[in-house]
Amino acid sequence: MVLVRQEIGDVLRDFRLQNGRTLRQVASRASVALGYLSEIERGQKEASSEILASVADALGVPISVIMREVADRMAVLESVNVPDTVPAELVVGYSSLTPTR
């Protein structure tokens, strides 16, 4: 079973490392306990929507960008061909590699 909290945790950690910040820095800035943030990153705890918003803010990343990355990774795990908002026939050189649903 593909779990949202696992992907959210991975994405939050990846954005944090990409920005070169420590758990302590982000936890402090988001007013979240360090151990709790660590559990969220490891996919062991569900983050409430308020905490997610707070951590995203501390990372300087819009929550929509985090959720988009989560969705994209879950699509790979589910082998889902998520359509872009741009119709394929408008794209030059487009070829479908995965079967459409």
Add this chain to the structure above:
Amino acid sequence: MVLVRQEIGDVLRDFRLQNGRTLRQVASRASVALGYLSEIERGQKEASSEILASVADALGVPISVIMREVADRMAVLESVNVPDTVPAELVVGYSSLTPTR
């Protein structure tokens, strides 16, 4: 503050109505209490990752598709221009309507 659970609730309800199913049908199929599913749809309760997966399954919609829709709606709310995986310059007739970040 843009809350993930509010968008998740809206998206779940929209997919359910699109499929012409009642709360009772989806709750039963997902083995979730009807009142609980109703609260999730109204953005009043956080759904655990397991319940989300179960409801998505009951709706016959991949969880990645649900999260993608959530991300897209949050991007509108945040006025974030989330880039597509297809570069704009490859798209015929593309014109940017929103300022790029």
